[in-house]
Amino acid sequence: MAERQSSIGKVHALIDYEDRYVQPLILAALKARMPADDLILIQTISEAPASDANLLQWKQYESLDLDHVMGNSRTSLMNSYIIRKALIRKHYLSTTVSHWLTKNPESCLRKNVKPSVEFELDFAEFLDDALVEAFELRESFEQNEGLEDSEKQWWILKPGMSDRGQGIRLFNSEDDLTAIFESWEEESDDEEAEHSGDEDEHKVDDDEGDEGNGVITSQLRHFIAQPYIHPPLLLPSPFASADRKFHIRTYVLAVGALKVFVYKPMLALFAGKTYTAPWETEDPNEELASHLTNTCMQTGEREGSVHAFWSLPDDDTGLPSDWKQNTFDQICKITGEVFEGAARGMMVHFQPLPNAFELFGVDFMLDAEGTPYLLEINAFPDFAQTGNELNSIVQGLFEEVVDVAIKPFFGLSTEEEQTLKRERMALALDIDLGRN
Numbered sequence: 134m135a136e137r138q139s140s141i142g143k144v145h146a147l148i149d150y151e152d153r154y155v156q157p158l159i160l161a162a163l164k165a166r167m168p169a170d171d172l173i174l175i176q177t178i179s180e181a182p183a184s185d186a187n188l189l190q191w192k193q194y195e196s197l198d199l200d201h202v203m204g205n206s207r208t209s210l211m212n213s214y215i216i217r218k219a220l221i222r223k224h225y226l227s228t229t230v231s232h233w234l235t236k237n238p239e240s241c242l243r244k245n246v247k248p249s250v251e252f253e254l255d256f257a258e259f260l261d262d263a264l265v266e267a268f269e270l271r272e273s274f275e276q277n278e279g280l281e282d283s284e285k286q287w288w289i290l291k292p293g294m295s296d297r298g299q300g301i302r303l304f305n306s307e308d309d310l311t312a313i314f315e316s317w318e319e320e321s322d323d324e325e326a327e328h329s330g331d332e333d334e335h336k337v338d339d340d341e342g343d344e345g346n347g348v349i350t351s352q353l354r355h356f357i358a359q360p361y362i363h364p365p366l367l368l369p370s371p372f373a374s375a376d377r378k379f380h381i382r383t384y385v386l387a388v389g390a391l392k393v394f395v396y397k398p399m400l401a402l403f404a405g406k407t408y409t410a411p412w413e414t415e416d417p418n419e420e421l422a423s424h425l426t427n428t429c430m431q432t433g434e435r436e437g438s439v440h441a442f443w444s445l446p447d448d449d450t451g452l453p454s455d456w457k458q459n460t461f462d463q464i465c466k467i468t469g470e471v472f473e474g475a476a477r478g479m480m481v482h483f484q485p486l487p488n489a490f491e492l493f494g495v496d497f498m499l500d501a502e503g504t505p506y507l508l509e510i511n512a513f514p515d516f517a518q519t520g521n522e523l524n525s526i527v528q529g530l531f532e533e534v535v536d537v538a539i540k541p542f543f544g545l546s547t548e549e550e551q552t553l554k555r556e557r558m559a560l561a562l563d564i565d566l567g568r569n
Contacts, residue, residue, distance in 0.1 A: 144543050145173050145181045146189040149196065154517040158524065159191055162531035163539075171545060187543050194513060206488045210542050213491045213512070214387070219479035220472070220493070221512045224251050224293035224355045229483075233474030242474070245467045246507045249357040251293070257314035264307070270358055274307050282412030286360060291509075293355030301425060303361060303417045313418070362506055366499040367408055369449040374437040379403040380426045380508060381442055381460070381497045382518075384530050385468055386558070388538045390485040393472045393562035394555075395465045396533060398526045399442035400519060402426050426498075439520050452503045461559075463505050464497055469561035471507060476566060487568050490538035492530070533558045 146163060150156045163172060175181065178198055181188055190197055190211040202209045219229045227249035230242050250270050254263045264270055270288070277285040285305045290313065292300040302313045365378045384396040404426045411417040417424065447454045475483040494514025497505045516527045537558055540546045 142187065143171050143173050144187045144189055144539075144545070145175050146191070147175050147178060148189075148191045149193075150191060151193050151196070152517070154524070155527070158516075158528045159531050162528055162535055166532050166535035167540070168545065171543075189539060189543075202486075202488060206486075209488060210539065211489050214483075214485055214489050216482060216484040217475075217491070217512065219475040219482035220510045222293055222355075223249075223291055223357050223509055225479070225482055226471075226510060227251055227357055229475045229479045230471065232478040233470070236478065237474075240470050240474075241463075241466050242470050242507075245463065245505055246471075247359040247362065249359050251355070251357050253354050254314065254356060255354060257311060257318055260307070260311055260314060267358075271307075273305075277305050283410070285412070287363065287411050288358045289361045291357050291359070293357055301421070303411050303421075303424065304358075305411075361411065362498050362500050363410060364501040365408065366450065366452075366501050366503060368446055372446050374403040374440065376407045377403045377405075377437070378408040378424065378426055381464070381499070381505070382514070383464055383468070383495045383497060384514070385472075385493045385495045385510075385561075386490065386530075386534060386537060387472065387485065387493065388490045389487045389542075390566040390568040391472070391476055391562065391564055392560065393469060394533070394537060394558040395461075395468050395561050396530050397443075397461065397557050397559060398529060399461070399464075400523070400526070401440045401442045401445055402518065403438045403440070405438065439518060439523065441523060441526065450503075451501065456503050460497075460499065460503065460505055464495075465559050465561045467497075467505065467507055468495060471510070472562050473564060476564065485566060485568065488542065490534065492534065529557060 144167065148156070148159055148163070150159060160174075178188065178190075178201060184201075185205050185208050188201065188205070188209045190202070190209070192212065194213050197211050197213060199211075199215060202211045218225045220226055228251070230246050231248075234240055234243055248269070250267045252263045252267050254260060273286045273288070282305070287303055287305045290300070290302045290304060290310070300317075304310045304313060367376050367378065369375055379401045382400040382402050384399070386394045386396065388394070404423055406420075406423040409420065409423050411424070414420045443457060445457065447457070450456060453459070476485060491512065492514065494511040496508040496511070498508055499505055519527050533555065536546070536550065537555070541551060
């Protein structure tokens with residue numbers, strides 16, 4: 134009993150991330166940054182000495198004890214918000230940006246987010262009806278008629294509720310779009326015949342890559358189309374991944390209600406093949422390996438697919454030598470704007486809690502002029518794509534989480550630590566949503 138009483142003021146940490154790559158890095162970060170006398174690792178919440186004892190849950194979303202967090206707002210901290218669809222679902226994110234720009238027309242999101250066209254579709258035969266209000270798409274199709282493929286406006290199709298590159302396709306006409314959905318229905322029929330009786334055959338699994346990169350239209354329903362970014366920034370030889378398209382994976386930490394930090398050590402994730410413009414192949418959707426930079430879509434050897442962003446070459450890019458710092462500064466501004474847009478303009482679908490924090494994987498694409506475009510925001514990002522050689526980036530991120538989100542919540546930060554300007558974490562947003 135005396136031992137339980139003496140542990141009441143300590144932080145009881147329930148760490149069960151269910152990922153062999155991530156779990157040891159979280160534990161190492163906690164042990165490196167938390168005072169040893171103040172940290173007690175536990176296996177179940179019942180091991181805490183009291184219901185209102187200091188408790189940290191760092192687990193997969195589905196495993197979090199939300200009732201405990203909501204019932205102990207001053208002492209219970211978890212690693213995820215409960216509601217954040219306004220950010221992590223592509224069609225919701227599109228609406229978030231649109232609403233924010235309506236009220237804030239001078240926002241950087243106008244320049245740094247490609248406008249999306251949203252539509253819902255169950256079956257390919259109803260595509261005409263689905264596109265009735267997709268004015269931008271219909272206008273683009275009309276303008277493309279009679280033009281050479283290289284002169285046409287190309288679009289990229291993304292299922293609103295899929296992850297890891299699943300279902301991404303390129304198109305420039307309504308016929309192309311129809312063919313995409315019809316091919317998915319054919320694949321669905323083939324799978325149904327092959328796996329009849331399997332109750333989970335149409336299940337969409339965000340955690341596992343789909344070897345065929347296909348989707349079930351009626352299962353996903355929500356789609357967005359965005360103008361395809363061309364030409365992308367390609368890095369020159371003799372860089373190891375020269376002439377391959379890449380995107381920037383940025384880790385963003387949201388704390389309470391609401392501070393948002395951008396982690397400066399970023400990743401550059403490269404496509405598996407040399408870039409070719411969509412019109413340079415007979416069917417760009419048969420050559421997606423040169424367009425998709427999602428490493429989870431790459432089979433076999435991934436050499437050269439992941440680099441530390443700050444290790445990329447400075448010169449011979451066609452950009453100023455400080456292009457990386459300029460990119461980071463813009464990313465911080467874009468991130469702050471989109472999170473504020475979600476927090477203030479989409480309050481039903483993004484509800485930051487004062488006793489929660491969350492790490493997001495935010496992806497950006499650079500065009501040849503160095504303009505960064507926000508692609509998507511991912512909850513519970515795939516840290517393992519970083520690989521073993523760069524896992525220090527991920528552990529460093531978790532150490533920052535301990536310093537910025539965990540220790541202050543439990544009153545373990547000194548005044549000096551709270552006012553210290555952090556080298557690895559840039560503050561992108563600091564607003565008070567009145568939820569303390």
